[in-house]
Each structure stands twice: as C-alpha cells, then as structure tokens.
Amino acid sequence: MQMRERTPLGTAEHAPSGGLASTGTAHPWRDAWWRLMDMRIGIVPLPVHIVLALALIATAVTGKLSAELSPIIALLAVCSFTCMEIGQRIPIFRSIGGPVILVTFLPSYLVFTHALPPSVVTPIVSFWKAGNFLYLFIPAIIVGSILSMDRKVLIGGFLRIFVPLVIGSLLAGAVGTAVGTLLGMGVFHTIFFVVIPVMSGGLGEGVIPLTLGYSEVLHQPAGELLAQALPAVMLGNVTAIVFSGVLNAIGKRYPSLTGNGQLMRSGDDELPEATKSAMPVDATDIAAAGMIAVCLYFVGMLAQNTLGLPGPVMMLVLAVAAKVFFVFSPRLEQGAGVVYKFFATAVTYPLLFAIGVVITPWQKIIDSFNVPTLVTIVATVATLMVTAFFVGRRMDMHPIDAAIVVGTHSGLGGTGDVAILTAANRMRLMPFAQIATRIGGAITITLSLIVLAKIV
Secondary structure, eight states: OEEOOOOOTTOTTTSOTTSGGGGTOOOHHHHHHHHHHTEEETTEEHHHHHHHHHHHHHHHHTTOOOOSHHHHHHHHHHHHHHHHHHHHTSTTGGGGTHHHHHHHHHHHHHHHTTOSOHHHHHHHHHHHHHHOTHHHHHHHHHHHHHHTSOHHHHHHHHHHTHHHHHHHHHHHHHHHHHHHHHTTSOHHHHIIIIIHHHTSOOIIIIIHHHHHHHHHHHTSOHHHHHHHHHHHHHHHHHHHHHHHHHHHHHHHHOGGGOOSSOOBSSSOSSOOHHHHHHSOOOHHHHHHHHHHHHHHHHHHHHHHHHHOOOHHHHHHHHHHHHHHTTOSOHHHHHHHHHHHHHIIIIIHHHHHHHHHHHSOOHHHHHHTOOHHHHHHHHHHHHHHHHHHHHHHHHTTBOHHHHHHHHHGGGSOHHHHHHHHHHHTTOGGGHHHHHIIIIIHHHHHHHHHHHHHHHHO
C-alpha cells in the first residue's frame, strides 16, 4: 500500500480556517481515520477500495454487473491495483516488471481456468469491444508526452533513435536466426515464424497483416500461419517486459546509465520550472489539451481510411509537427502534460488488466513455452536491447532508456508499449516507442514479404 506523506495534523498552519483543529485541539480518531484514508491500493484509498470490492462482489454474485462506464471503472481499478500491489511485494519478481506481468497475465489465467466468472468477464469484454478504450489512452499518452517535451530533445531523439533501432534489428535478426537454426528449428521457420513476428510491431498492425501476406505468397490458410507466429509475438512481449524491468533496476543502482525517461543526455524533456510557475494551468487548459489529443487521433484515423497510412503513425507525425512549429501555446502544452500524467498514473494498470482478460489467450502463452522457441526469442530480444544500449551510449543517449525504447520493437504494438514502458516506469518514452513499434514494425513486415516473395 502506498501512503502519501503529510504534515502532522492539528497545527494552525495546515488546519482548515475556522475548524476545530485551528484551536490546537487534538482529534485522535479523526486523525487516525485520515491516516487510513491516505493509505492507497494503487491510487485508491484503502477504505474506498474495501467498500468497492465488497460492492462489486455482491453485484457480480447477483449477476447484475453491467458494462456501463462507472461499474467497469470500479471493477478494473479494484482488480488491477490489487494485482499491482501483490506484484510489488514479491521479492526479485517486482524488480523485473512483476506488477505489470501479474496485472496482464494473471487475469488471462483466471479467465482460462474459469476462476473469473462470466458475470465479471462478460461486462469487461463488452466494454472493451464497444469502447475500444485503448485508442483514447494511446493518443493521451503520445500527444501529452510530445507536447510537454523540449523541442531540441524531441527533434534530436527522433532522428537518432533510428540508428540503434536499425542496427539492433539487423543484429537481432542474425543472432536469432543462428540460435534457432542451431536448435533444430530450421532457417526458414526461425526467420519467418519466430524472429520476424517478434519484431513485426504487435498484433493488429503487425503479425496479422504479416501472416496475411504470408498467406498470399505461400498459398496457405492465414489462420494456420497466424497460429504458428502468434506465440512468438506474445513471448517476445513478455521477454521485453522482463528485460525492461531488469534495466530499470540497473538504472536505480547505476544512475549514470539512465535518464529515467529522458532519452537524450542533453536537454530536459519537460518545460523549465521557471516557465511552469509563470504559466498556471487550470481545468480548461487540461480539457482543451484532451480535445487536442482526440482531434489528432481523428485526423490520424482519417488518413488511415483515405490514404492507407497507419493512423497512430500519422497522429505521431502531426503531434511532432505541432510541437516543432509552435502550433500550441505553452498553456496548452502544460495542459497536455497533465493529461499525460493522469493517464499514465490512473489508467495504465486498469487498461492492462482489461487486456489480460480480453486479448491475451493463456493457451497461446503456454504453447509458446518450448525450449528452442523460448531460447531463440530471448536471444533475439536480448540482442536487440543490448545493441541499442551500446549504440545509444555512443550517440549521446542514455543507454538504458535507448535500450528500453528499442525493446518495444519486440512488443505487442500499442498494448505492448504500455506494458513494457510501465514495467520500466518510463511512460514518457511512449512517442519514441511508437516509432520503434509502428515504423520499425512496418519496415520489418515490408522487407520480410519482399524477401519471402523472392525466395518462394
């Protein structure tokens, strides 16, 4: 449980004016209750968490839990932050991304074993399919983090991240192919059904279009090809989560290796403190920044529908252009930073829990755990991130942050980016992660289909 630090109550300085505490009168029962209220399960005050949990259990038992927004917020918050707290209290496991792993994969297991009853699972699935909440979360994180960054750092980071991404991908492909071949999987299967899927950019915009392309070239059913490639994608995501958690722990021990969410060694990813204090931000600025994120998302989706460009990539390009060319005022950029911090703090874990329930099939995870595939994937992801670590260091990047960004290239698209960056406590790197995932994945898919068409 988390407990927010407070100045001792009962002092005239911090007591409400006109209240009993202003007279110096002690209120031990009230003060004890307030201390209890300041204890948190995730972000939820402990007494509120207990009441919500009991109310949700009663509602689920009666089968009256609906897919409306308020019940789903309560359900996902209670379940996800409970899992997060458990993961944070397991030694060693918590240092390798344990909270994220537990929040994402425990619900998948509970759904598989039917430990989560249909009265709980069905509303979550209905809400996910109807609302597609991920596509509110991603714009808020991307736009908010971009607009609150320093322009010089943003431009330098975007240009430089391609170098460790390209070099890391090439070496990871070579090492992964060599390991898989030595373990008896064959060159063709290792490259096209293990190594390439790991770096394809996720599910919807990665391995699914990849296997559809395979189907056209190989004249085989796309579903069967997808079943072969999917375990590698999922296990690659888990591996990247673990490695990112390890890198986060290394960064805490060796601070010189990390920028704690800042990619470049020079510059500041946030507005200067003097500027912040001179520009107070109110609720209208924050709401306006939220609408900016929604607007850029819509324009990105329009580009996807009309021009065939990936929507998230177009949204990313527009946000970067807006930042570079001073489109939005400093107040709106500050508001965007608040939007980013809110979603990163309050929404990430509930979103991951929903992902575990709806789109993380436990059986596929189990199927991927054979020794040759596991070793090949670990070798591929490790090479990708180690290469980015050293190349990034030579290019004046913080090596741990560069490795984590490039590691998202082996994740499950947007959901993988969220899980990997959360495990590393570096959600501010989301714009760079989207480059590694979306653009890196698109290039990987295009080149692999070209090569496949040439050799078949």
